[in-house]
């Protein structure tokens with residue numbers, strides 16, 4: 559199913575945080591949302607996973623306005639892995655992952671054999687199966703991030719929304735997690751700070767600055783030296799990745815270079 563963000567605006571206490579954002583993510587596509595700190599990325603995402611009600615505009619999944627669906631139906635369509643998705647109670651890893659099935663269950667039903675297999679598969683894929691019996695509060699930041707992503711995947715959503723899914727991960731797990739996204743099935747909207755990872759993982763990238771969409775398009779069209787200077791205030795050199803051809807940004811720490 560496709561995701562359509564249509565004229566989304568969010569204002570809090572008279573301050574505009576997101577202004578008239580429109581962005582389409584085609585069915586099965588991976589679209590990255592990037593931008594400087596405070597540019598409104600998480601605010602926009604929160605509207606997509608319904609943690610925040612937009613001031614105006616709409617979020618549509620498969621043509622249906624999310625705000626008109628029940629929370630249960632919405633959770634069957636959209637799963638999120640977010641900065642505020644922390645788990646405060648000391649559930650075990652396998653219990654947390656199983657919670658991903660809640661939108662599909664009635665009452666306190668036990669998991670079916672298919673669901674147990676789904677959870678086990680997701681824990682394998684995210685490299686957390688060996689932690690199944692551990693309490694989530696005892697995990698490292700990266701381990702917990704992978705558990706929360708496994709929970710989102712077992713939700714079997716049509717749309718997966720990820721807010722900096724790799725910020726705690728070591729380089730191997732960053733690559734593994736992002737390489738799972740493409741062709742995994744769900745339509746993906748992902749906020750990433752690492753622009754080189756975004757270039758490798760995303761079909762298209764949208765750039766937010768001060769709550770507004772500045773541009774969107776293929777990584778090669780969007781991640782240019784002039785955009786880096788204009789939006790991020792950074793001097794970057796863009797080179798094609800020698801193996802994939804994806805644009806890669808090089809930075810020099812010394813400002814005179």
Ligand SMILES: Nc1ncnc2c1ncn2[C@@H]1O[C@H](COP(=O)(O)OP(=O)(O)OP(=O)(O)O)[C@@H](O)[C@H]1O
Nearest residue numbers: 570571573575593594595596597598599600601602
């Ligand atoms: N509830 C709120 N009340 C007032 N201001 C808010 C609220 N939530 C967010 N903001 C402000 O809105 C702006 C956008 O925040 P948001 O978290 O969406 O940015 P972001 O692009 O995700 O930033 P980062 O890259 O730092 O995670 C920031 O200036 C933030 O301080």
